[in-house]
Amino acid sequence: MDIFLQQIINGLVLGSIYALVALGYTMVYGILGLINFAHGDLVMVGALVALTILQSLFGSTLPVSLAITCATLAAMLVCMTLGVTIERVAYRPLRRAPRLAPLITAIGVSILLQYSAALVWSKQYISLPEILRPAQFTVGGASFTDLQAFIFLLACALMGALLWFIKHTRLGKAMRATEQNPNVAGLMGIDINRIVAFTFLLGSALGAVAGVMVVLYYGLGHYYMGFMLGLKAFTAAVLGGIGKVHGAMLGGLLLGLIESLASGYIGDLTGGVLGSNYRDVFAFLVLVVVLVFRPSGLVGESASERA
Amino acid sequence: MNRLQSFATGMLFASALLMQGCSKEEPPKPAPKAEAPPAETIVKIGVAAPLTGPQAHIGTDIKNGVQLAVDDANAAGLTIDGKKIKLQLVAEDDEANPTKAATVAQKLVDAKVVAVVGHFNSGASIPASKVYSDAGIPQISPSSTNPKYTQQGFKTTFRVVANDDQQGPVGGKFALEKLKAKNIAVIDDATAYGQGLADTFEATVKAGGAKVAAREHTTDKDTDFKAILTKIKGKKPDLIFFGGIDPQAGPMVKQMSELGIKAKFMGGDGMQTPNFIKLAGDASAEGTMASMPGLPKDQMPGGAKFLEKFKGKFNTEVELFAPMGYDAVFVFVEAMKRAKSTDPAKFLPEVAKTDYKGVIGPIAFDDKGDLKNGPITVYVVKGGKWETMEVVTPGGAPEAKPADAPAPAAAEPAKAAEPAKK
Numbered sequence: 001m002d003i004f005l006q007q008i009i010n011g012l013v014l015g016s017i018y019a020l021v022a023l024g025y026t027m028v029y030g031i032l033g034l035i036n037f038a039h040g041d042l043v044m045v046g047a048l049v050a051l052t053i054l055q056s057l058f059g060s061t062l063p064v065s066l067a068i069t070c071a072t073l074a075a076m077l078v079c080m081t082l083g084v085t086i087e088r089v090a091y092r093p094l095r096r097a098p099r100l101a102p103l104i105t106a107i108g109v110s111i112l113l114q115y116s117a118a119l120v121w122s123k124q125y126i127s128l129p130e131i132l133r134p135a136q137f138t139v140g141g142a143s144f145t146d147l148q149a150f151i152f153l154l155a156c157a158l159m160g161a162l163l164w165f166i167k168h169t170r171l172g173k174a175m176r177a178t179e180q181n182p183n184v185a186g187l188m189g190i191d192i193n194r195i196v197a198f199t200f201l202l203g204s205a206l207g208a209v210a211g212v213m214v215v216l217y218y219g220l221g222h223y224y225m226g227f228m229l230g231l232k233a234f235t236a237a238v239l240g241g242i243g244k245v246h247g248a249m250l251g252g253l254l255l256g257l258i259e260s261l262a263s264g265y266i267g268d269l270t271g272g273v274l275g276s277n278y279r280d281v282f283a284f285l286v287l288v289v290v291l292v293f294r295p296s297g298l299v300g301e302s303a304s305e306r307a
Numbered sequence: 308m309n310r311l312q313s314f315a316t317g318m319l320f321a322s323a324l325l326m327q328g329c330s331k332e333e334p335p336k337p338a339p340k341a342e343a344p345p346a347e348t349i350v351k352i353g354v355a356a357p358l359t360g361p362q363a364h365i366g367t368d369i370k371n372g373v374q375l376a377v378d379d380a381n382a383a384g385l386t387i388d389g390k391k392i393k394l395q396l397v398a399e400d401d402e403a404n405p406t407k408a409a410t411v412a413q414k415l416v417d418a419k420v421v422a423v424v425g426h427f428n429s430g431a432s433i434p435a436s437k438v439y440s441d442a443g444i445p446q447i448s449p450s451s452t453n454p455k456y457t458q459q460g461f462k463t464t465f466r467v468v469a470n471d472d473q474q475g476p477v478g479g480k481f482a483l484e485k486l487k488a489k490n491i492a493v494i495d496d497a498t499a500y501g502q503g504l505a506d507t508f509e510a511t512v513k514a515g516g517a518k519v520a521a522r523e524h525t526t527d528k529d530t531d532f533k534a535i536l537t538k539i540k541g542k543k544p545d546l547i548f549f550g551g552i553d554p555q556a557g558p559m560v561k562q563m564s565e566l567g568i569k570a571k572f573m574g575g576d577g578m579q580t581p582n583f584i585k586l587a588g589d590a591s592a593e594g595t596m597a598s599m600p601g602l603p604k605d606q607m608p609g610g611a612k613f614l615e616k617f618k619g620k621f622n623t624e625v626e627l628f629a630p631m632g633y634d635a636v637f638v639f640v641e642a643m644k645r646a647k648s649t650d651p652a653k654f655l656p657e658v659a660k661t662d663y664k665g666v667i668g669p670i671a672f673d674d675k676g677d678l679k680n681g682p683i684t685v686y687v688v689k690g691g692k693w694e695t696m697e698v699v700t701p702g703g704a705p706e707a708k709p710a711d712a713p714a715p716a717a718a719e720p721a722k723a724a725e726p727a728k729k
Contacts, residue, residue: 002541003537003538003540003541006537006540006566007534007537007538010533010534010537011534013533014531014533118359122363123359123360123363124361124363124364125361125554125582125586127557127582127585127586130588130589130590133590134565136565136567138567143565143566143567145565148565218530218531218558219558219561219586219588220530220554220557220558220586222361224360225530228528259534260533260534260537261534262534263534263535263538264534264535264537264538265538267521267523267538275497275522275523275524276523276524276525276534276535276538277497277524277525277526279534
């Protein structure tokens with residue numbers, strides 16, 4: 001039982017990171033109907049920026065919490081600038097183009113980001129100096145660190161804040177209006193371009209935080225780390241129901257749990273035929289099954305085609 | 308449409324002509340060049356290793372070792388059969404990818420290299436070896452330890468490290484006798500190297516009466532091992548063995564201590580790097596053990612001098628296999644000297660007859676191309692550094708403690724048991 005609990009904890013932490021990244025996919029999809037494949041790589045840029053700053057601050061007299069805050073803020077700043085620039089340069093000119101065009105552009109931007117990062121940071125794994133020595137806690141036989149708790153709680157807080165923001169502020173209302181029908185929203189005096197840019201800004205900021213979390217949690221980063229993370233987060237968004245903010249949260253946490261439990265128990269369940277290296281297969285299998293029975297995701301309603 | 312088509316065809320023709328023109332121009336070029344400095348012939352040596360990606364530091368290390376050897380040989384002046392020879396290095400990046408490895412192998416063959424040092428990964432060396440064998444080019448891997456590499460019946464494959472049929476049992480025996488491990492968990496990275504090493508280790512400890520509580524697999528791209536480690540934690544092992552490379556081993560050890568797993572951690576040569584300690588963090592890495600074919604760097608006959616020269620030239624520490632890469636080049640050079648030829652077909656038989664005292668010690672090959680009596684060293688992390696624990700020489704005289712002499716005896720049944728299991 002304690003092992004089961006431990007797997008749940010592992011899954012929740014992993015899942016909360018997925019969820020934060022998934023929000024970036026789902027918000028952009030909700031408003032533009034675009035799958036922004038560059039989002040995973042944006043997270044990578046945020047992670048590497050934070051890593052660089054933490055490395056340079058390592059050994060200075062700055063307290064650790066302040067150093068991490070600095071790194072997070074810098075990562076957010078870089079990601080937000082980058083996110084908005086990408087939207088302005090790569091996606092906005094294609095807003096009225098057939099759907100395939102911006103999708104391919106997104107893949108192009110993703111590759112551009114990866115190889116630019118490879119130029120800046122080299123293709124090697126970059127490791128984080130040991131700035132954190134997480135304290136351990138044990139509950140019911142399962143141990144977790146304060147860092148894990150922090151990641152999970154911060155992710156939950158950010159998601160809660162986002163839900164509140166979308167529901168209760170003027171800007172959030174404008175976002176929802178744009179999501180429902182951009183043309184009508186435009187007629188009502190909402191500056192669509194501003195809303196879209198703001199959506200990218202918000203998604204990028206959350207992505208940057210997720211990037212910092214990955215760096216702190218695993219202690220390393222490299223130019224290619226955004227690819228798999230992005231793919232998983234995208235899966236999470238689809239699993240929950242892409243375009244739905246609370247769907248992304250649910251999907252992310254669920255995917256983390258599935259992965260963790262799959263790699264923990266798949267070997268025993270299949271009598272050792274399938275090892276834990278099949279956990280990704282299992283995660284995608286769940287996605288396929290969910291989509292067969294609920295094509296619009298777990299919380300998605302059968303969406304009518306948007307204009 | 309028609310006009311466009313004819314235009315395109317025209318362009319195609321033009322470019323084809325242009326390309327032909329270029330290639331026609333090329334062949335005469337080397338001839339006058341070779342005549343101008345009359346006595347110097349360029350002989351190309353290939354090196355293939357992962358120069359980008361998570362294992363880039365190890366691949367670059369090999370390349371640097373080979374580079375150093377080529378420079379040394381050129382500086383000393385090389386004359387074969389009355390002709391002055393200048394060695395030239397051709398480096399290719401196989402990205403630790405089996406498919407890419409075969410491609411770059413073909414590229415090296417097309418570049419007319421006479422010999423190849425590489426590849427790093429067993430998973431890359433094995434597919435590439437077919438290409439070299441077909442072209443009749445000798446290949447020395449400085450590091451690939453999977454037994455299969457030399458067991459394919461190719462005359463061109465050699466290696467200057469002990470293979471996993473030797474390394475796995477040494478690790479297994481060490482775990483049983485020195486660590487007194489009874490309940491062992493084994494993880495591999497599902498590559499030819501990692502799985503091969505883990506298999507031989509597992510066979511040895513099982514034969515020795517220890518229980519293998521869990522056998523888990525991850526991949527060579529993963530960084531999250533919490534779930535597997537949690538599962539292993541439930542089995543309460545006293546030792547965890549990992550067959551894989553440092554980008555996985557580092558985070559794995561770190562996550563182990565985060566999960567509060569107290570078991571000892573041990574692995575193979577792929578994680579015996581400074582980078583492993585950096586990735587794991589000093590505190591978590593402390594006490595981790597790894598076996599590594601070859602003598603400790605400072606105990607190698609030419610070690611101290613080599614390390615100094617290497618540091619002077621590249622301003623970085625030797626990661627792992629630079630000395631093996633260095634020696635591999637000289638094995639080729641010596642073979643060429645004996646054969647009085649730089650033609651691979653002529654000097655290949657001489658490579659097999661190598662009896663050379665290199666930086667890493669005496670080098671001679673058995674009939675399969677494996678290093679004879681390759682020593683294996685077990686290292687441990689102490690105070691943030693890899694330190695030598697003991698040296699085991701299979702088949703030869705034990706260098707450290709007589710207690711280890713039976714190691715090769717234990718290796719034989721393990722070897723026999725392994726294919727049966729498959």
